[in-house]
Amino acid sequence: MINKMAKNIKRPIFMDLLRIRMPVVAVLSFAHRVTGGMLCLLIPFVIYLLDLSLRDAQGYAEALAILASPAVKFMAVLLLWGFAHHLLAGIRFLLIDADIGVERDSARRSAWVVNVGGLIVPIIALVVLL
Numbered sequence: 783m784i785n786k787m788a789k790n791i792k793r794p795i796f797m798d799l800l801r802i803r804m805p806v807v808a809v810l811s812f813a814h815r816v817t818g819g820m821l822c823l824l825i826p827f828v829i830y831l832l833d834l835s836l837r838d839a840q841g842y843a844e845a846l847a848i849l850a851s852p853a854v855k856f857m858a859v860l861l862l863w864g865f866a867h868h869l870l871a872g873i874r875f876l877l878i879d880a881d882i883g884v885e886r887d888s889a890r891r892s893a894w895v896v897n898v899g900g901l902i903v904p905i906i907a908l909v910v911l912l
Contacts, residue, residue, distance in 0.1 A: 814871040817864035867900030
């Protein structure tokens with residue numbers, strides 16, 4: 783009986799995760815978690831740079847030298863995107879907790895606003911800084 787039931791279950795044997803189309807709300811939720819983890823992991827580095835810059839003039843020069851490297855500039859843009867996305871998504875989740883924007887269409891629309899807004903903030907910052 784068990785063997786016969788196992789033959790009737792039609793589950794996918796191989797799932798290609800790159801082919802699965804996630805809804806925009808799921809992408810937003812996943813990105814919110816990733817940005818939260820990223821921000822949490824980058825806190826020690828930011829504190830180190832702040833401490834280094836506040837020690838003395840030589841420490842400030844060292845901090846500026848660290849911030850001038852291309853890898854750290856890329857990390858700064860990534861950090862800015864993460865902060866913007868996490869902040870906007872957090873505000874969206876707070877509004878949903880207050881029963882604002884819970885309907886399907888408004889939830890999708892606000893998810894698109896957060897995803898696009900999270901990308902626009904670092905682009906504007908790059909244009910202003912460069």
